[in-house]
Amino acid sequence: MGTPSAAVFGAGVMGIGIATLVVGRGLPVTLVDVDQARLDKASERVRDELRLAYMMGSLPRSGPTGELRIAHSAAAAAESAEEATWVIEAITEDAELKAELHKEIAAVFAPGTPRITNTSSIPVDELAGQVPSPADLVGVHFMNPAYLIGTLEVVRGPRTGERAMSAVRDLLSALGRKGIVVGDGPGFVTSRVLHRMINDAANVVEEGRATVEDVDALMEGCLGHPTGPLRTADLIGIDNLVDSLEVLYERTGDEGCRPSELLRRKVAEGDHGRKTGRGFYEYGAP
Known part of the structure; x- marks a missing residue:
């Protein structure tokens, strides 16, 4: 058996971060995206x-440092990665798009290859019901930036097999990361708790009760939050946050997860956080 390797689908913020973590730990990775402009960079x-x-x-x-390879399709990735040890999907938080991609992946990678969905809110079993070999599907919620945060949320769906779980344990060991296994469901643990808190923080600002800076200062100084919820929103990506809140709201009916109008405005105005240079705070050119 050759050197363990990974294929990462999605060259956005999370995909780049995950690929960085993999090559930084000395493993080869094939990074896949259909957007040529993203691949060029x-x-x-x-x-x-x-x-x-x-x-x-x-x-x-x-x-x-592991080798970084680039591919523009699942078929090209399968050829480049040969027998990938792990396949990680890290595209936008859209259940239909994720399901379609997992069908493509299952069609070209060997049966039994663990397929990891990097999702912050979509239940693993929701995807498993639409894709081949559901036993090969497992959720891993990589946090941003993936190379900095050492603890990951591992989501075992009802149909996830032990072989996939074992493969994830091997992956986390190779990456020097700690995984905490949680049950399946919208938002799992971290997003179910954190995203609602960020949404409430945005609502407080929208209502004029406190400034962005004061909300974060209170949460840091009084409750020990390391960065404050609104600075965290900028790190997550406000567009990604709104997508996740939509998933939570649609699947739970929890009004606390209905995205704040302030968050929606920032998305509409292109102020998505650190990656665009401006969100709740200014960061300069991305």
């Missing part, structure tokens, strides 16, 4: 993220 973005990870001490400077 992918190698440079991974290099930049690696440099930042080394500066922050979140990835080891010693040891080899």
Whole structure:
């Protein structure tokens, strides 16, 4: 058996972060996206993220760096990655798009290859009901930035098999990450709790009861939140946050998950957080 390798689908913020983590731990990765413009910038973005990870001490400077390969389709990825040890889907939080992609992946990768969906809110079993080999599907909620946050939420769906769970344990070990296994359901644990809190924080600002800075300062100083909920929203990506809140609201009916009008306005205005240079705070050119 050759060197373990990964294929990561999606060259957005999360896909780039996951690919950075994989190559930073010395493993080869094939990064896949249908957007050629994203692929053209992918190698440079991974290099930049690696440099930042080394500066922050979140990835080891010693040891080899894994090879980064680029592919524009599932078939090309299967050819490039040969027998990938893990396939990680990290595209936008849209259940239909994720299901269609997993069908493509299942058609070209060997049966039994673990398929990991990086999702913050969509139940794993919802996807499993639409794709081949549901036993191969497992959820892993990588946090942003993936190379910095050492604990991950692992979601075992009702149809997830032990082989897939074992593969995830091997992946986390190779990446130097700790996984906490939780039950399936909309938002799992982290998003079910955090996203509702961020939504409430945005509503407080919208109602004029406190400024953005004061909300974050109170949550940091009084409750020990490391960055404050609204600065966290900028890190997550406000567009991604609204997508996740929509998933939670549609599947739970919880009014606390109906996206704040302030969040919606920021998405409409293109103020998505750090990745666009402006969200609740200013960050300069992305």
